[in-house]
Amino acid sequence: MKRIRAVIFDLDGVIINSNPAIERFWKSWTDRESIDLTPAHIREWIHGRKVYDTIHGIFNHLPEDRKQAIIDDAYYFDSNMQPGAIPGVTNFLTGLKAAGIPTGVVTSSHHSRMLKMLTDVGIPDQFAHFVTAHDVQYGKPHPEPYQKMSDKMQLMSGECLVFEDAISGIQSATAAGMHAIGIGDQNAIEALRLQGACEVIADFTSIQITDGHLYVNGNACFQMVNSE
Numbered sequence: 001m002k003r004i005r006a007v008i009f010d011l012d013g014v015i016i017n018s019n020p021a022i023e024r025f026w027k028s029w030t031d032r033e034s035i036d037l038t039p040a041h042i043r044e045w046i047h048g049r050k051v052y053d054t055i056h057g058i059f060n061h062l063p064e065d066r067k068q069a070i071i072d073d074a075y076y077f078d079s080n081m082q083p084g085a086i087p088g089v090t091n092f093l094t095g096l097k098a099a100g101i102p103t104g105v106v107t108s109s110h111h112s113r114m115l116k117m118l119t120d121v122g123i124p125d126q127f128a129h130f131v132t133a134h135d136v137q138y139g140k141p142h143p144e145p146y147q148k149m150s151d152k153m154q155l156m157s158g159e160c161l162v163f164e165d166a167i168s169g170i171q172s173a174t175a176a177g178m179h180a181i182g183i184g185d186q187n188a189i190e191a192l193r194l195q196g197a198c199e200v201i202a203d204f205t206s207i208q209i210t211d212g213h214l215y216v217n218g219n220a221c222f223q224m225v226n227s228e
Contacts (some may be wrong), residue, residue, distance in 0.1 A: 002179060004214065004222045005159040007096055008087075008149055009127075011107035013165035014183050016117050018083040022046065025077050026054065029070055033062065043191055048140050048166025050108050050133065051075070078113065085121040086183070088204030090112055093126045095209040100226035102153060104129035106145045106162075106172075129153055141171035146178055161214075161222060170195040181216065 013019040026046055026079050030037040035058060045057030051074045062070075096103055104127055107114050111132040118124045129152045131145050138144045150157045157177035164170050165183040173180040174196035182192030182200040191199045199216045201207065208215040214222040 001213075001220065001223050003159065003225050004101070004161045005155050006102045006104065006153050006161070006178070008104045008106055008146070008160055008161075008162045008173075008178070010048065010164045010166070010169050011095055011109055011114055011117060013086075014163050015086060015089055015105070015123075016121055017085045017086050018081060019047060019165065021081055021083060025074070026058075028059065029073070033059065033066075035059070039187065042095075042133075043167050043188070048108060048164070048168040050139055051078075053139070061196070082120060083117070085123070087201050088207065090121075090123060092204040092207050092209075093123060096224075097126070099212070099224050101224055102129070103127050104131070104149050104153060106131045106149050106169075108133055108139050108145075110134065120190070140166070141168040141179075143172055143175035146173050146176035150176065155212045159225075164192075167191060167195050170197050176189055179222070 011021060012022065023042060027037050041058055045054050051071055055071060059067055059070060093103065105114060109132060111130065111134065114130065115124060116134055129149060131148045135148055136144045141149060146162065149162055160178045162178050162180045163183055164172035164173055164180055170180050170182060170192055173214050180197050182188065182197035184192055184200055185202060192200050199221065206217050212224050213220045214224055
């Protein structure tokens with residue numbers, strides 16, 4: 001059984017339940033531009049990606065002024081979004097704190113947006129470490145974001161467990177040498193497992209910490225080691 005000393009979270013789709021609204025936003029623009037937005041597009045170019053990555057992956061054939069209009073609208077939408085928390089995440093964070101397991105957030109968002117989202121769902125002080133867009137040269141799926149986090153935590157990458165909902169996030173975490181659990185519905189299980197997720201769960205209601213072990217869907221998957 002693998003020993004874990006820290007747990008790291010992505011933000012969108014893992015801590016905050018923003019993915020449905022994000023998908024609706026991008027669908028509104030692909031409809032306007034007569035683009036067929038497939039599930040593969042959503043997995044590869046929307047979830048876990050910066051706005052400019054999404055523009056490059058889906059809208060790159062458009063004129064520059066049109067791409068800029070989409071970018072401006074995306075930032076306006078993002079700044080006004082008010083999603084709730086993913087079910088079970090608050091209780092899971094409380095359990096990690098009680099077990100003495102440090103936590104962090106690795107997100108493609110800017111620091112100010114991340115703090116606003118965490119504040120909106122009532123958990124602004126639950127995390128000790130952050131890696132955001134301005135902290136890295138290369139975003140997910142490059143391993144740099146999670147490599148930076150292991151450096152900040154002063155832990156070996158193999159001692160860290162990551163929760164990610166996006167293919168790019170799972171790729172980033174596993175390329176950095178970390179263990180990863182995917183967050184997603186039935187349609188996402190195969191894709192997330194193919195990229196290296198050891199388990200895939202719908203939300204954190206299927207996670208439990210008991211007697212120093214992390215249980216996923218009733219199975220003991222990791223030994224949690226107090227790092228304090």
